[in-house]
Amino acid sequence: MAITLDAQTADFETRFAAFLETKREVSDDVDQTVRDIIADVRTRGDEALIDYTKRFDRNSLSAETLRIGEAEFDAALAAADPETVKALELARDRISAHHLRQLPADDRYADALGVELGSRWTPVESVGLYVPGGTASYPSSVLMNAVPAQVAGVERVVMAVPAPDGVLNPLVLVAARLAGVSEVYRVGGAQAIAALAYGTQTVGAVAKIVGPGNAYVAAAKRQVFGKVGIDMIAGPSEVLIVADGDNDPEWIAADLLAQAEHDTAAQSILVTDDAAFAAAVEAAVASQLTRLKRGETAAASWRDFGAVILVPSLDGAVALADRIAPEHLELAFDAAEAFAARVRNAGAIFIGRHTPEVIGDYVGGSNHVLPTARSARFSSGLSVLDFVKRTSILKLGSEQLRALAPAAIALAEAEGLDGHARSVAIRLNM
Amino acid sequence: MAITLDAQTADFETRFAAFLETKREVSDDVDQTVRDIIADVRTRGDEALIDYTKRFDRNSLSAETLRIGEAEFDAALAAADPETVKALELARDRISAHHLRQLPADDRYADALGVELGSRWTPVESVGLYVPGGTASYPSSVLMNAVPAQVAGVERVVMAVPAPDGVLNPLVLVAARLAGVSEVYRVGGAQAIAALAYGTQTVGAVAKIVGPGNAYVAAAKRQVFGKVGIDMIAGPSEVLIVADGDNDPEWIAADLLAQAEHDTAAQSILVTDDAAFAAAVEAAVASQLTRLKRGETAAASWRDFGAVILVPSLDGAVALADRIAPEHLELAFDAAEAFAARVRNAGAIFIGRHTPEVIGDYVGGSNHVLPTARSARFSSGLSVLDFVKRTSILKLGSEQLRALAPAAIALAEAEGLDGHARSVAIRLNM
Structure with missing residues (x-):
C-alpha cells in the first residue's frame, strides 16, 4: 500500500520533503x-x-x-x-x-x-x-x-x-x-x-x-x-495524477498501475482533494493488481514508492507538482487547462479525463522519452533539437569593425589579453 | 614552431588523422x-x-x-x-x-x-x-x-x-x-x-x-x-583559420596568437592554399610572439599544438574543417560566404577579412561559450535554449481517444504491458 500524505497535517512539509528525496534506484558501481x-x-x-x-x-x-x-x-x-x-x-x-x-x-x-x-x-x-x-x-x-x-x-x-x-x-x-x-x-x-x-x-x-x-x-x-x-541518463518512470472526486476510481487506478507495471522502481502518485475518492482508488488499485500480468512488479512499485497526497484544493497543488517535477503529469479534472498553464516543471502534461498517459507512450505523437527523477526542473524530453546543432555566424565589414573595435580592445586589455587587442587593432592601423 | 601538413603528400591522411586524435589536456584524476x-x-x-x-x-x-x-x-x-x-x-x-x-x-x-x-x-x-x-x-x-x-x-x-x-x-x-x-x-x-x-x-x-x-x-x-x-564541459580553446594569399600575414598571425595566448593547451590552425603566405604568417607569428605579454603561453601553444595545413584549393578544405569541427572557424578570403554555407561542424563561423574571431569574444553579440575538442560535431554553443526547458502537451476528448485507442492497445499488448492496455480500454468500456 502506498503512503498517504495529508497537506493539512502539521508534519506535511517535513514528510513531503523527505518523500522528494527518496532514492528509487540503487546504482551499482560498475x-x-x-x-x-x-x-x-x-x-x-x-x-x-x-x-x-x-x-x-x-x-x-x-x-x-x-x-x-x-x-x-x-x-x-x-x-x-x-x-x-x-x-x-x-x-x-x-x-x-x-x-x-x-x-x-x-x-x-x-x-x-x-x-x-x-x-x-x-x-x-x-x-x-x-x-x-x-x-x-x-x-x-x-x-x-x-x-x-x-x-x-x-x-x-x-x-x-x-x-x-x-x-x-x-x-x-x-x-x-x-x-x-x-x-x-x-x-x-x-x-x-x-x-x-x-x-x-x-x-x-x-x-x-x-x-x-x-x-x-x-x-x-x-x-x-x-x-x-x-542524451539524458533516464531513470525509472513516474506519473503524477491530479484528480478530483468526479473521476471513475477504476480509470485513475488503471493509470497509476500502467506506470507501476514498468518497473519496481517506477513511481505513481495521486494528488486529490477528495479523501473518499482516494480510498476508492486505493481499493481499485488493490483489485486491479490481482489481474495484471506484471502484477508483482506493479505491486512492489505501488507499495514502495506509490503515494496519495491529500490537498485542501487542487488549485493549490501546482506548487507541489512543480516541486515533484514529474516526468508525466496527468490532470483529470475540469479546470485542467488552467492548472496546466501554471505548471512549470513537468516533462509532459496530459490534459483532461480522456487523455491517459499511455496514449503519449505510443500514438499521441509527442515523444515518450522524458526527463525523470525531478530533472524536468532543468531539462526537456527528447526532440528534434537533440539531433541538430547550431553554428553561430558573424560577419563584419571594415566599417562595422571600426565601430566595434574600441570596445573590443578595451575589454581585451582589461582582461590582460593584449594578443586579442592586437588582432583587432592591427586591422585599423591603430 | 607549429607542424606543417601538406594535403598533397602521400602520408597526409595518416598524419591528419593522428593530428585529430592529439590530446591537448591531461586531466588529473581528481x-x-x-x-x-x-x-x-x-x-x-x-x-x-x-x-x-x-x-x-x-x-x-x-x-x-x-x-x-x-x-x-x-x-x-x-x-x-x-x-x-x-x-x-x-x-x-x-x-x-x-x-x-x-x-x-x-x-x-x-x-x-x-x-x-x-x-x-x-x-x-x-x-x-x-x-x-x-x-x-x-x-x-x-x-x-x-x-x-x-x-x-x-x-x-x-x-x-x-x-x-x-x-x-x-x-x-x-x-x-x-x-x-x-x-x-x-x-x-x-x-x-x-x-x-x-x-x-x-x-x-x-x-x-x-x-x-x-x-x-x-x-x-x-x-x-x-x-x-x-552545461558542457569546456576544453581549451581553438581556432581554425582558412585564408588565401591575399591576406596581410600580420593580421592572420595576430588572429592565430589571440587564440594561442589563452592557454598552453589552446590550438591555432591555419589552412591555406599558398605556401609562401604560410611561411610569411609563420614569420609574423615568430615576430609578434616577442611582443606579447602572454608570449610564453602563446609560444608553447603554437609550438605544441599549432598547425599549418597546405591544401591545393581552399574550396576542398570544407571536408577538413568538418573533421576538425573547430570551436571557431575564421574564413579570410573572398568566397567565404559560399564556403561557410557548406560547413557543417563548427561552433561559430567568422566570415570575411574584417571579422577577427576576437570580436565574437566580446562585442559581436553571439555567445563566446562554444563547443571545443571536436564536440561541434554534436553540440552547440551556449544559448537561451540552455536556460529553458520544454513541456509537451497532449489533450484528447472521448472521440479522439476512441480513434487512437485500438493502436495504443495493440502496441501495449505487443509489448506485454497489459496495464497500459487497460488504462486505455477501461475508458471505452472495451
Missing part, C-alpha cells in the same frame, strides 16, 4: 568494469565485441553476423501481426508529423550597425541508438528515438540491440525498418556503447548516442561523453 | 577528492565551505561574509575605468539583443483527428554561474553566461567566484551588476559546485550550473549532474 570493457573494445575491436557478446549474452557471433541482414528484417516483418504493424505505422506517422514542427529555423540578420549575425542549424552526421534486450526491448522506443533523428536529417542512424541467448524481439526490427533504420548490430551493454563511440572494424563510430539502458549502458554513456554526445 | 569535498559540503554546509575556502584560497570567511555585499559592488563599479564599463555595457546590450532572437516559441495545435498537441517553454527556476578566479576571471564570460539566463527569464541567477588570497577581479563584480546578478558568493572549486547543487545554510541550491572551471570544477559538475543540470 564504473571500473565498464572502463575495462571500453578500453578492450578500443584495442581489440570486433574481437572484443564478439567475446563480450558470447560471455554476457551467451550468443556466438562472427564479424559477419554482428550486423543484422536484410533477410532477418524481411522475416520479422513477414512474421509480425498485421494489426501491430499498422499500429506501429500510425505511431510513426504521428510522431513524425509532430516532430516536424520542432525543426528550428535558421536566423540571419543585420543589426543597426550593419553587423551580420546568424544561427544556422545542421543535423548531427551520425547517431547510435541503443535499444535494451529482453523484456524492456520496446518497439515504441525505437520509433521515439529514431523518428526524431530522421526528421532532423541525420544521414546515418545506427542501432545496437543485444540478443540474449540469440533471442531478439522481432518487433524491434519491424520498428527499425518502419523508421528507416537499416544498420543494426546485435550487441549490447557497455561493449555496444564503446563500439558506437570509438568504432570497430565492422561498426563505424557515430557522433552521438541516445537511448535507454541498464546500469552498464548508463555508465558507459557517461564515460564516452565528450568523445561523442549523449 | 574524482575521489571531489567526491569527498561534495559529501563534506552536503553534511557540514557553510562550515565545510568556509574550511575549504581557508585551505584552498587562503581566505578566511564567515557565514556572514560568504556573500558579497552591495557595498562591494558599488566600490567595484566606482573604481572601474569608465571606458571599460562602457565597453561592458555595449557588450551586454549586443549579447542581449542577439539572444532575444533565440527565445523559442510555444506551439499548440489540433491535428486532423482533433487531438491537441503542444510544446511549452519555461525558464529554469534558478541557475548557478561559476566564474574562475585568478587570471582566467573574465568579466566577458560573466556576461556571456548571465545575459542569456536573464533573457530566458531565469528568476534567480547566482554566481560563485573564488577570491584566492582574498583577491577578486572587480570587473567580474561590475559585469555581474551590469547583467543584473546580485547574489554572488566568494567561493570556488568543487566546494562551490557542491554548495550550488545541494545548498548550504547560506547558499540556496539551484536547478542548473553553468560556466567554465578547472579540473576540480569540471569533475564536480560531472558528479552533481542529474541532481542539477549542467
